[in-house]
Amino acid sequence: MMVDTVFERTAFLGEAGPLAVLIGARDWSATSLGPIESWPQHLKTAVSIILRAPVPMALLWGEDGVLLYNERYADIAQDKHPAILGMPVRAAWPEAHAFNDHVVRACMAGETLSYARQEMTLYRNGQPGLVYLDLNYSPVLDGSGMPAGALAVVVETTDAVLAERSLRWETHTLETLNVTGAALAAELELEPLIQMVTDAGVKLTGAQFGAYFHNLMDETGERLHLFTLAGAERSAFEALGRPRATAVFGPTFRNEGVIRSDDIRADPRYGQSAPHYGMPPGHLPVRSYLSVPVTSRSGIVLGGLLFGHSEVARFNERHERLLVGVAAQAAIAIDNARLFKAVQDVNDTLEQRVIERTVELTEAHEALRQAQKMETLGQLTGGIAHDFNNLLTVIRGSADLLKRPDLSEDRRNRYVAAIADTADRAAKLTNQLLAFARRSSLTPEILDVGAVVRGMTDMLSTLSGSFIAIEIALAETPCFANADASQLETAIVNLAVNARDAMAGRGALTIRVDRADAIPAVRGHEVRVGDFVTIAVSDTGSGIDPAHIDHIFEPFFTSKAIGHGTGLGLSQVFGFVKQSGGEVIVESLPGAGATFVLYLPRQPIGLPETLRGSVPAPEAGGPIRVLVVEDNPDVGRFAISALSDLGHDVVFAGHAEEALQLLAAAMPPIEVVFSDVMMPGMNGVELGRHIRRHFPAARVLLTSGYSDVISKEGAHGFALLRKPYSMAELAEALRGIIGTGMDGSHPAAAAAGEWPA
DSSP: OHHHHHHHHHGGGTTOOHHHHHHHHSOGGGSTTOOGGGOOHHHHHHHHHHHHOSSOEEEEETTTTEEEEOHHHHHHHGGGTTTTTTSBHHHHSGGGHHHHHHHHHHHHTTOOEEEEEEEEEEEETTEEEEEEEEEEEEEEEOTTSOEEEEEEEEEEOHHHHHHHHHHHHHHHHHHHHHHHHHHHHHOOOHHHHHHHHHHHHHHHHTOSEEEEEEEEEETTEEEEEEEEEESSOGGGGGGGOOGGGSTTTHHHHTTOOOEEESOTTTOTTSOSSOTTSSSOTTSOOOSEEEEEEEEOTTSOEEEEEEEEESSSSOOOHHHHHHHHHHHHHHHHHHHHHHHHHHHHHTGGGHHHHHHHHHHHHHHHHHHHHHHHHHHHHHHHHHHHHHHHHHHHHHHHHHHHHHTOTTOOHHHHHHHHHHHHHHHHHHHHHHHHHHHHHOOOOOOOEEEEHHHHHHHTHHHHHHHHOTTEEEEEEOOSSOOEEEEOHHHHHHHHHHHHHHHHHHTTTOEEEEEEEEEEEEEOOBTTBOOEEEEEEEEEEEEOSOOOOTTTTTTTTSTTOOOSOTTSOOSOHHHHHHHHHHHTTOEEEEEEOTTSOEEEEEEEEBOSSOSOHHHHSOOOOOOOOOOOEEEEEOSOHHHHHHHHHHHHHTTOEEEEESSHHHHHHHHHHOSSOOOEEEEESSOSSSOHHHHHHHHHHHOTTSEEEEEESOOHHHHHHOOTTOEEEESSOOHHHHHHHHHHHHHHSSTTOSHHHHHHTOOOO
């Protein structure tokens, strides 16, 4: 029966947790509330509400403000719980006696109260602490409608308030640093510059004063000069004497790092406050002290920033870090100011220095570009060497078969055709290598991008290997762009190499040429609307690590093993596209391959019509007298045989000097000089110039397998026949220059490779 009675009198508490157990087990008869079984229904209802509430709540009951609360409130009370349960609120929180007294009186008078972020000092866990609370009080009415107590919702917001204050402080700090940094960058006069630094230090640390002592060198040796001051009069520092000799200031000017003391009078590092062993008599009252050296990039102490406060423990580690940053800014600004003055002093040599620096940068850019190109060339070498061995096998085998005496005419023709076809393929590979290796400057021209890509198919197959399938997808109509052909080819090869390595030599490589009407937003740039040609290179490889994707275009960045790439390939792609007025975008997921999309501004007008059509062959002429100038005996013998078989009268010279002697003595006169370009002594271009001046009746046809000199200087109007050449090409070139009466001016000569002056 007794159990039933206890249950009945505490049934309103329900199963509301530990606080319900404490309230139900307590003897309330000694309080103004009386025994729990006699509590009125409105009190029981209020207690039931707070116990089940998800927020901190409390009841202040009666004129005494007897305190009942839930578990959330107990968390705020910390170690005061459970002792304060059932106590008058004024006694429970004596440190807030006046505040709680006002609350109880107001609510018992029927008022409601609300406080946002109320600041209080409360004793919890034996320590006073500043807290912030959101407080809302409402009266609880009894059965007659009169106030019987107060219902309180209590939410501690200390963390939020402190976080906001910290954020405001961070914002204030950043603003101060940004303003100071911008001002320092613009200021080149030393005194206002250092005054900014001193003022900023006072503002950031809350110091009462700050000063900057500048290191000076004069005939008496090193000395310190009070350069700027903030928060105090200059006369207050007159008693300082020689700060370098004091225990407080000395370490700063010896570059011993940041010095901080919460109370220099009690700091054993500085002894008693006597002259030169602490703060001198008559100096500003200083308890908290903070100083930092201002050190140049060369390690020289330019001076020291000193800050003080008359109260103890005003500076902390955060202030140290801020001052170190300010001192670093100051050092750079002071160095810059000195450099500016030095530049002014030597202004008469400025122009020459700019020219020299420009030359250095140009040479550095050219060296980087050539390094990028040679890395790509190195990637090509292995595959092309393999292809050349295959080609040589065909040529050697066909030549051996041609020696057999029992060959039928059909088989003989087949072997001869195989040799000719194989030689053409070898010539194509050689010309592509020369195009990659040449050192000429960028020469943009109108290109059919699809034609460029299509022409690279064989080379890309060689580069990728037999286990990578290559698909070329071109737009239905030609896509023209203004770009350097060699650099475009280099960029495509670099992307193909990158794809090949990502696929470990097995997979699929797709190159698509198309058009686009915009470049998507990338690397901080907005969407760029326009007309563009796109080259998309996709692979089925391992993809790109997200941590690397922002760095892949940086020169020398590579994720490959040592010896497998220098990291120049993709930087060449990026540089080429940017120089061409375009953009490159990467799409990749780890394990899902990668797609590089190059955007180049599209040219609305294609190739000139004169370059699109075929060149009509000139009419064949009769026999002529030709002087062959060639330092390679094998090539010379072939040229003599070919020209003789074409019906021409041939004279041979092994070098330019011999050729000039033959020209002077030849009867009948020489009509055409067919000369190699690269020869010891006088080269072919120089020989051609000499012939123009002294033998104007003779035409000049140049030939070369390596056009580095011509690509730099031009061929000065001479027709150029590139090695290797066939008999048909040789005959065509000769007909071209004979049919015009002048060197290199006939369309056929242009087709053979004429280089205008």
